[in-house]
Amino acid sequence: MRKTVTDSTLDTAMTQARPNTLPWKRIGLFTAGMLALLIIPILIGDQFVSHIFVTIFIFAGLSTAWNIVGGYAGQLSLGHAIFYGIGAYAGIILMNLGISPWLGMFVGAAVSMVVAVAISYPCFRLRGPFFSLATIAFLEVFRVLALHFRELTGGATGLMIPLKFGWEWMVFRDRTPGLLIAFGMLMVALGVAWWIRSHRLGFYLVATRERESAAQAAGVSTVRVRLIAVAASAALTAMIGTFHAMYLTFIDPSSVFSLTTSIQIAMFALIGGIGTIFGPLVGALFLVPLSELARGWLGAQALGLHGFVYGVVLVLVVLFMPNGIVGLTGRFFNGKNDEKKAQAAPIAAAARASRPPIGNDILVVDHLDKHFGGLHVTRDVSLTLKEGEILGLIGPNGAGKTTVFNMISGFLKPSSGTVKVRSEDGSMMMPVTPGDFAAIGVGRTFQIVQPFAAMTVEENIMVGAFHRHSDVREAREVARETAHRMGLGHYLDAEARGLTIGGLKRLEVARVMAMKPRILLLDEVMAGINQTDVRRAIDLMLSIRDTGVSIIAIEHVMQAVMSLSDRVIVLSSGQIIAEGKPQDVVRDKQVIEAYLGKDFVHAEA
Amino acid sequence: METFLQVLVSGLMLGALFAIVSVGLTLIFGIVKVVNFAHGEFLMLGMYLVYLFTTKLGIHPLLTSVIVAPLLFVAGVVTQRFIIQPLMSARDDHIQIFATVGLSTALINLALLLFGADIANTPSSGLRTPITFGPVRVLLGQLVILAVSIMLVIGLQAFLKRTQTGRAIRAVAQNRAAAQLMGINVNRIYMLTFGIGAACVGLAASMVAPLYPTSPNIGTYFVLTAFVVVVLGGLGSLTGAFAGAMIIGLIDSFAGFYIGSDVREVVVFGVFLLILILKPSGLFSNRLSLSHVSP
Numbered sequence: 001m002r003k004t005v006t007d008s009t010l011d012t013a014m015t016q017a018r019p020n021t022l023p024w025k026r027i028g029l030f031t032a033g034m035l036a037l038l039i040i041p042i043l044i045g046d047q048f049v050s051h052i053f054v055t056i057f058i059f060a061g062l063s064t065a066w067n068i069v070g071g072y073a074g075q076l077s078l079g080h081a082i083f084y085g086i087g088a089y090a091g092i093i094l095m096n097l098g099i100s101p102w103l104g105m106f107v108g109a110a111v112s113m114v115v116a117v118a119i120s121y122p123c124f125r126l127r128g129p130f131f132s133l134a135t136i137a138f139l140e141v142f143r144v145l146a147l148h149f150r151e152l153t154g155g156a157t158g159l160m161i162p163l164k165f166g167w168e169w170m171v172f173r174d175r176t177p178g179l180l181i182a183f184g185m186l187m188v189a190l191g192v193a194w195w196i197r198s199h200r201l202g203f204y205l206v207a208t209r210e211r212e213s214a215a216q217a218a219g220v221s222t223v224r225v226r227l228i229a230v231a232a233s234a235a236l237t238a239m240i241g242t243f244h245a246m247y248l249t250f251i252d253p254s255s256v257f258s259l260t261t262s263i264q265i266a267m268f269a270l271i272g273g274i275g276t277i278f279g280p281l282v283g284a285l286f287l288v289p290l291s292e293l294a295r296g297w298l299g300a301q302a303l304g305l306h307g308f309v310y311g312v313v314l315v316l317v318v319l320f321m322p323n324g325i326v327g328l329t330g331r332f333f334n335g336k337n338d339e340k341k342a343q344a345a346p347i348a349a350a351a352r353a354s355r356p357p358i359g360n361d362i363l364v365v366d367h368l369d370k371h372f373g374g375l376h377v378t379r380d381v382s383l384t385l386k387e388g389e390i391l392g393l394i395g396p397n398g399a400g401k402t403t404v405f406n407m408i409s410g411f412l413k414p415s416s417g418t419v420k421v422r423s424e425d426g427s428m429m430m431p432v433t434p435g436d437f438a439a440i441g442v443g444r445t446f447q448i449v450q451p452f453a454a455m456t457v458e459e460n461i462m463v464g465a466f467h468r469h470s471d472v473r474e475a476r477e478v479a480r481e482t483a484h485r486m487g488l489g490h491y492l493d494a495e496a497r498g499l500t501i502g503g504l505k506r507l508e509v510a511r512v513m514a515m516k517p518r519i520l521l522l523d524e525v526m527a528g529i530n531q532t533d534v535r536r537a538i539d540l541m542l543s544i545r546d547t548g549v550s551i552i553a554i555e556h557v558m559q560a561v562m563s564l565s566d567r568v569i570v571l572s573s574g575q576i577i578a579e580g581k582p583q584d585v586v587r588d589k590q591v592i593e594a595y596l597g598k599d600f601v602h603a604e605a
Numbered sequence: 606m607e608t609f610l611q612v613l614v615s616g617l618m619l620g621a622l623f624a625i626v627s628v629g630l631t632l633i634f635g636i637v638k639v640v641n642f643a644h645g646e647f648l649m650l651g652m653y654l655v656y657l658f659t660t661k662l663g664i665h666p667l668l669t670s671v672i673v674a675p676l677l678f679v680a681g682v683v684t685q686r687f688i689i690q691p692l693m694s695a696r697d698d699h700i701q702i703f704a705t706v707g708l709s710t711a712l713i714n715l716a717l718l719l720f721g722a723d724i725a726n727t728p729s730s731g732l733r734t735p736i737t738f739g740p741v742r743v744l745l746g747q748l749v750i751l752a753v754s755i756m757l758v759i760g761l762q763a764f765l766k767r768t769q770t771g772r773a774i775r776a777v778a779q780n781r782a783a784a785q786l787m788g789i790n791v792n793r794i795y796m797l798t799f800g801i802g803a804a805c806v807g808l809a810a811s812m813v814a815p816l817y818p819t820s821p822n823i824g825t826y827f828v829l830t831a832f833v834v835v836v837l838g839g840l841g842s843l844t845g846a847f848a849g850a851m852i853i854g855l856i857d858s859f860a861g862f863y864i865g866s867d868v869r870e871v872v873v874f875g876v877f878l879l880i881l882i883l884k885p886s887g888l889f890s891n892r893l894s895l896s897h898v899s900p
Contacts, residue, residue, distance in 0.1 A: 076699050078706070122882040128698025129640035133832050134881050137874040140829060144870045259825065263706055270703050304717025304821070311711025318704045319691055 037285075038183050042176060048296060050175035056288045057182035058244050063268035063280030064189040065236035070266055071275035072202055073229045074209030076128065078262045079119070079135030082142050083112040083234040085256040087241025091170075092159045092251060093152065101170040105242035109235035116234030117227050124226060136259060143257035158252025161245070170246040178247055185243060186281070189236050194277050196232065200466045200475070205229055206275070207452045207463045213411065214450035218515060219438030219467040237265075260307070267310060271317045273326025275454075282325050287313065355546050358566065359387030361422065362550050363442075363519055368407055368417035370400075370574075377403045378574040381417070385519065390541070390551045392565030392582065396595055400574040401554045402447055405521050408552075409444045410434040421519065438467060443517030447524045447554070449504040451496035457483060458492040460507055464514035478514055486510040487536070502529040509537075513544070520544065522553040526560050538563055562586075570594065607740040612862045613855070614741045620854025621751035622813065624847045626827050627834040628757055629805030635841025636778040636798045639689055642705040645828025646712035647803050651677055651810025652819040653720060656727045659814075665730050667749070670811035674804040681803025684708065685796045693795075709824075716821035727814040746816045753812060757805065758847050765843075774798055778841070830857075833877040839887030848889055 041053040066080050090108030091101045123134045146153045153159065165171050172178055196202045207215040208222045215222050245251050255261075272283025291306030321328055363385040370377045378400040385391050393401050406412035408419050410433045420428045421440050431437045437444075443464075452460050461479035462472075469475045483489055486506045491499065496507060505525050512520065522541075526534050538560055545551060555561045561568060561582060568585045570578040572594035578585050585591055592600065630644045651673050658669040688708060692700050732746030765771040776784040777794045785791050817823065834853055838845030853873060860872035880888065 070699075074697070074699070076702055122878075126881060126885060129702050130836075130881060130885065132702055133640070133836070134878060136829065137833075137877050137881075141871050141874050141878075144868060148865075148867050148871075260710075263710060267703070267707070267710075270699070274699065303722065304714035307714030308711050308718060311707045311709070311714060314707030315688060315704055315711065318700055318707060319688065322695070322700055 034187070038179070041179055047175060050179055052289055052292045054175070054178055054182045054247060055292060056284050057179070057186040058240055058247070059264065059268055059288055060281040060284035061182070061186040061189040061240045062237055062265045063272075063284055064186070064193050064277075065233045065240065066265045067269045067275065067280050068193055068196055068205075068229050068233040068236075069226075071269055071279070072197060072205040072209070073226050074206075074275075075120070075124070075226065075230070076132045076266070077135045078132045078259065078266060079139040080233075080237055080265050081257050081259070081262040082119075082135075082139050083116060083237035084241035084244070084261060084265075085142060085146065085251075085253075086112045086115060087238030088245035088251050088256050089146070089153060089159070090238070091242035091245050092161055095161055095164075095169065095246075096159075100168050101242050101246050102168070105239040108238040108242050112234040112238035113231040116230045120227065120230045121223070124223060136262075139257055139259060139262060143253050146253035146257055153253065156252065156254075158250060158255075161249050170243060171249070181243055182247070185240050189240070190277065190281070192232060192236060196229070197277055199472060200470050201225060201228065203455075203459060203463055203466060203472075206455060206459075210452035210454055211450045213434075214446065214452065214511075215463065216411070216434035217409065217438065217444050217446070217450075218464050218511060219435060220463070221435050264310065267314050269324075271313060271324055273324030276324070276326045279324050279326045286325060356388050356548050358389045361385070362387045363408065363422070363552075364420040364428070365404075365408060366418045366420075368404065368419070369415045370403055370407060370412065371415050376574055378407075378571075381571070381574070381576055383569055383576070383579075385550050385552055387422075387550050388545065388548055389566045390545055390553065390564050392561045392568040393552055393554045393571060394556070394561055394568060395571035398573075399571040399594075401571055402523060403574075404571065405444060405523055405552075405554065408437075409442055409521055410437040424518070438515065441518035442521065443512035443515045443519070444521035445505075445508040445512055445523050445525055447527075449501070449508050451499070451504055451507055453497040454495065456493050456495055457488055457499070457507060457510075460496050461488075461510045461514045464511040467515040475514075482510050482514045486513070486540070502533055505529055509540075518549060520549050520551045522551060522555075524554055524556060526555060526557040534560060558586075608862075610741050612858050614743060616855035616858030617851060618743055618747040618751065618854070619858055620851035621747065621754045623827075623830055623834050623854055624850035625750055625754040625757065625809040625812065626806065627831040627838075627846050627850055628754070628761065628843060629802035629809070630828070630831045631835050631838065631841060631843055631846040632761065632805065633799055633802035634835055635843075636774055637685065637689065637795050638778075639701055639705070640832075641802075642702065642828070643684070643709040643712060644802075644806065644831060645824025645826075646709045646716075647677055647680065647806045647824070648810055648813070648827055649716060649819070649821065649824035650680065650712060651807040652727070652814040652817075652823060653716060653725065654807075655811050655814040656725045656819050659727050659730070666727055666732065666811055666815045667730075668811075670808050673811055674807035677807030677810075678800040678804035681800040682796045684803070685799035686792075689799065690792060690795065713821050713824070720821065722821065724818040724820050726818050729815045732812075732815040744816065746812065750812045750816075753808070754847070754850075757808070758843050761801075761805075762843055770797070830873065833873060836877065836885075837880055837888055839889040842887070842889055845887060845889035849887070852888075 037053070041050045062080070062084065066077065069075050069077055087105060087108035090111060091104040094104035094107060095101055119135070119138050123131055126134055147155055161171060165173055167177065170181065196205070204215065204220045204225045207218065207220060208225060212222055268283035268287060269280040270283070271287060272281065273279025287310065291309060294306050294309065317324065361384045365381060365383045368378055368381040381404055383391070393404070395401055403412065407414045410431060418430060420430055421437070421442060423429045423440050429440055431440050431442070452463065458476065458479050461482050462475045465475040465478040465482070469478060480492065483492055486509060488503065488506055488510055491503065496504070499507060505528070509522070509525055526537055529537070534557055541551065541553070541564055553564065565582050568580065568582045569576055570585055570588070570591050577590045577594060578588045626648060630641060633639060633641050633644070654673045654676060655666055655669045658664045658672060659666050688704050689701065692704055695701060729746070732744065732749065734745045735742050736745055736748065765775055773784070773789045774794055774797070776787065777789060777791050781791055830853060834846050834849040837849030837852060838847070856876055857869050857873050861869040864872060
């Protein structure tokens with residue numbers, strides 16, 4: 001008992017120590033760096049230098065906004081010029097009507113958000129390159145429409161801003177105010193990106209990017225979080241677009257709604273470090289001066305030179321440093337933290353409380369049928385799970401066990417039949433989507449492990465913990481506690497992709513446990529792990545049961561099935577062929593036949 | 606009625622053009638499973654080569670294909686070997702997308718550096734001669750494109766079905782690991798396929814250049830339409846792509862005539878987006894060869 005106490009105090013101490021020491025140093029560095037960026041061009045006072053810095057700020061800002069969708073959410077948009085263009089046109093059109101661009105940019109942002117949601121919603125079904133292609137197609141449509149509606153956009157001739165100077169019109173004779181506004185917009189973009197990345201939304205976005213189904217199982221509304229990201233990204237892009245139009249004083253469809261701009265925006269993020277907060281800024285800092293200087297020195301003969309350099313750098317970065325510039329430095333910084341590994345604790349089965357009695361039905365499955373075309377995967381499967389009970393679900397390969405799991409967690413729609421779950425207030429509900437099931441307290445693991453590969457073990461478990469705790473600090477604490485309980489304390493800072501299969505199975509359970517489910521669906525969590533771990537896992541499951549969680553476990557490890565299950569259901573060819581106490585079921589003739597064939601039954605007799 | 610016939614035939618001719626440009630892209634997508642965003646730039650490169658060979662050496666544009674197609678074959682093999690192959694095992698899609706997008710950006714701007722932004726007109730050498738069938742008028746060059754695109758699809762189909770190499774290519778497309786276990790050199794097959802895909806576009810260039818002015822950005826227009834065709838055709842099916850190209854050609858032609866030539870792209874891309882969203886496996890994915898190839 002005493003030992004447990006010390007362990008948890010140690011944990012709390014660590015949780016608090018870590019976020020406090022590093023960030024202050026980082027914030028200081030960051031502030032100094034950003035201020036330098038602003039002061040250098042002002043001190044130099046040269047037109048050309050100012051222009052380079054404004055361009056850096058604008059593209060860094062655009063790229064930071066893009067990174068929210070392209071990096072965090074992993075939706076590789078090559079159509080962000082749409083939002084940039086909407087912002088630019090909204091700004092100038094309204095300015096021609098006598099409305100200040102300061103208002104115009106919010107109008108542009110609002111329109112962009114609507115357009116972004118309308119475009120993205122149907123496109124989220126598309127994977128990788130097809131999402132990119134669809135965004136390019138939308139961009140082309142916008143460009144052609146901008147050319148077509150001449151009254152509004154001026155068509156191919158473009159739009160010129162009226163000659164009004166001053167802060168209220170965002171147009172200036174000297175460069176410094178433009179520098180300040182561009183810098184301010186970059187800071188806003190960085191601020192939004194930082195906020196998203198360090199809060200629940202950011203974790204959800206990355207989780208969705210890494211494994212959509214696992215994120216859904218953890219209760220993430222994957223479509224909603226991505227739409228929020230897209231809307232935020234589009235709004236920021238449009239606002240920067242408005243300012244850029246004022247800065248350039250002239251826009252036309254081919255320069256604004258251009259694929260080249262879209263590609264550049266994405267490229268800066270990739271070269272700097274996709275999915276990182278500062279990557280886009282670093283990318284722009286590195287590339288913009290390169291191309292602007294080339295343009296300045298070589299002049300008109302060098303038409304295309306900067307684009308050529310961009311393209312070549314992009315290919316080289318992709319080939320030789322796919323994590324970008326920030327990825328390289330990140331590796332350098334992280335190297336130092338290796339010694340600070342958390343203390344290990346083997347799976348710590350908490351002192352076993354006495355087992356609560358088995359209660360009422362908590363999950364009721366009636367007549368589930370599922371067929372894919374003519375293939376019937378399950379026929380008329382009915383079962384009930386009682387509160388506090390462990391129900392073993394066994395059967396030969398291809399019996400339909402995982403299909404049943406998919407139907408009772410919302411991942412597969414039954415062809416017919418119903419799934420009812422008792423909610424916390426006692427009423428029976430009929431959840432439909434994975435999100436519904438998660439919300440009502442059903443947690444599941446996947447037979448084929450689905451880690452969020454690029455996240456650390458701690459972050460993986462936090463995604464589960466966010467289901468009950470929206471605060472990052474709380475979620476982190478729950479995640480650490482769960483990790484220690486699951487014997488993953490060693491690996492908190494390790495990336496999930498580096499774990500062994502046994503570690504991944506534990507991570508799978510840890511993530512679902514952090515959700516504090518009332519009903520737990522475990523799909524072969526013991527397959528492929530060693531004997532010692534099987535024994536530990538059995539103890540762990542019993543301790544989970546003793547906290548009042550009801551469990552259905554698909555399992556092939558008979559040692560576990562026999563010692564854990566209160567009841568066992570045997571599924572074969574999609575039908576329930578036996579149900580009862582574990583000892584009785586394994587002697588059932590039909591069951592033996594299903595596993596070992598008719599000959600064996602005859603031989604026995 | 607006569608106008609309708611003319612629009613119809615123009616649509617089919619346009620379809621043939623899209624088909625010949627898309628064949629190589631389909632092949633690369635279906636087998637290497639890489640979406641080659643630089644495909645249009647291969648076409649652009651080919652068209653500039655045709656332009657150079659015709660204006661500097663006085664070779665007939667159609668004859669240049671004998672040189673241009675092999676040159677592009679080499680370009681394709683080099684691209685696969687040095688850019689795509691190192692990324693074949695990359696975890697994320699974005700790596701491959703950016704690689705080909707980067708290549709495309711580099712090639713467009715290289716052309717801009719070398720040839721300037723001005724349009725390069727390849728001599729038509731008789732390919733712009735109009736031929737009339739009753740009320741309908743087509744250009745000789747368009748008929749050549751139609752004939753060659755049909756022969757190309759049939760030829761490639763026969764190559765994939767009948768020859769040992771073709772079977773190896775299909776095996777790799779179906780299951781890379783299993784093909785490797787059967788002793789097929791997968792990397793070599795990918796290089797070969799990418800090379801053939803690029804060579805197809807080289808062949809296309811020799812026929813497209815006399816009819817269309819060449820500029821650094823010419824590839825972008827064609828490649829977007831080619832992607833529409835590939836998706837419509839069921840992602841990797843050659844005959845599907847051919848049918849898709851005809852459909853897009855007809856849509857383009859009719860929309861251009863009856864709705865307005867400046868918005869026909871909106872209609873084409875609108876159809877593309879609808880297909881992509883409603884039936885991402887394409888219109889012909891279930892019936893034709895290589896249909897197993899899914900995104």
